[in-house]
Amino acid sequence: MLTLDGVQVNFGGVQALKNASFAVAEGESVGLVGPNGAGKTTLFNVISGVIRPTGGRLTFRGQSLLGLPDWKRARLGIGRSFQIPRPLGHCTVRENLIVAQRFGAGINDPKRIDEILDLLGLRDKADADATGALALTEHKALEVGKALATNPSLLLLDEVLAGLETNSKRAFMERLGAVRDRYRLALVIIEHDLPTIAALCPRVLVLNFGQIIADGAPDAVFRNPEVIRSYTGETTL
Numbered sequence: 405m406l407t408l409d410g411v412q413v414n415f416g417g418v419q420a421l422k423n424a425s426f427a428v429a430e431g432e433s434v435g436l437v438g439p440n441g442a443g444k445t446t447l448f449n450v451i452s453g454v455i456r457p458t459g460g461r462l463t464f465r466g467q468s469l470l471g472l473p474d475w476k477r478a479r480l481g482i483g484r485s486f487q488i489p490r491p492l493g494h495c496t497v498r499e500n501l502i503v504a505q506r507f508g509a510g511i512n513d514p515k516r517i518d519e520i521l522d523l524l525g526l527r528d529k530a531d532a533d534a535t536g537a538l539a540l541t542e543h544k545a546l547e548v549g550k551a552l553a554t555n556p557s558l559l560l561l562d563e564v565l566a567g568l569e570t571n572s573k574r575a576f577m578e579r580l581g582a583v584r585d586r587y588r589l590a591l592v593i594i595e596h597d598l599p600t601i602a603a604l605c606p607r608v609l610v611l612n613f614g615q616i617i618a619d620g621a622p623d624a625v626f627r628n629p630e631v632i633r634s635y636t637g638e639t640t641l
């Protein structure tokens with residue numbers, strides 16, 4: 405579905421991504437982990453069209469993504485959330501979803517918006533102000549909802565569970581699993597909590613200093629000495 409081949413991103417002297425190559429299959433769930441500054445968000449930015457890579461190739465369902473603006477990528481089926489939720493001000497939760505649907509899918513489908521509100525536990529907040537009246541979990545649910553409203557087949561989630569306490573995190577994770585199954589999504593999720601990743605994703609990619617240093621099943625990846633070293637500086641936990 406999604407293929408990256410030798411993708412590079414340089415910011416001046418900083419190599420944020422070095423020769424990143426991997427593929428994501430239809431319906432696959434992949435956890436993306438790595439220490440702060442490893443290049444995870446940069447990878448999402450390259451895939452979703454926020455920044456241009458300095459080198460390499462990207463394709464989605466066989467079509468090159470290079471040169472395509474973000475909205476065209478959204479129309480192809482690439483949806484994403486942002487690390488810092490930025491709902492439209494002076495708009496309700498429902499209006500935020502409607503705008504995202506128009507932008508990403510080019511349609512107006514109130515039934516799907518209602519379904520997203522239900523799946524994400526936001527039905528009661530549909531008419532609430534999206535900037536003022538929401539709890540942290542609801543802000544995060546709205547961020548996922550905006551990405552879902554674009555009608556994606558590949559969903560990129562950037563730390564949507566960060567900052568939630570354990571019970572909310574578990575409940576949110578279950579909602580994400582239900583959403584993924586309902587829409588048969590491929591999912592790439594950036595997340596620091598390893599048990600969460602392992603519960604949602606049978607495959608994990610690890611980035612360190614812009615390079616993919618491991619790719620495989622969670623158990624094997626989290627025992628990999630290079631991965632442990634990248635997080636702790638030690639070779640054993």
Ligand SMILES: Nc1ncnc2c1ncn2[C@@H]1O[C@H](COP(=O)(O)OP(=O)(O)OP(=O)(O)O)[C@@H](O)[C@H]1O
Nearest residue numbers: 415418419420438439440441442443444445446447
């Ligand atoms: N717009 C930019 N201009 C210059 N340098 C940047 C820019 N965006 C990212 N970087 C640098 O690229 C590297 C990768 O950053 P990135 O945000 O992708 O890491 P990350 O793995 O998402 O980190 P975190 O877990 O802290 O969000 C870092 O060294 C960062 O400082």
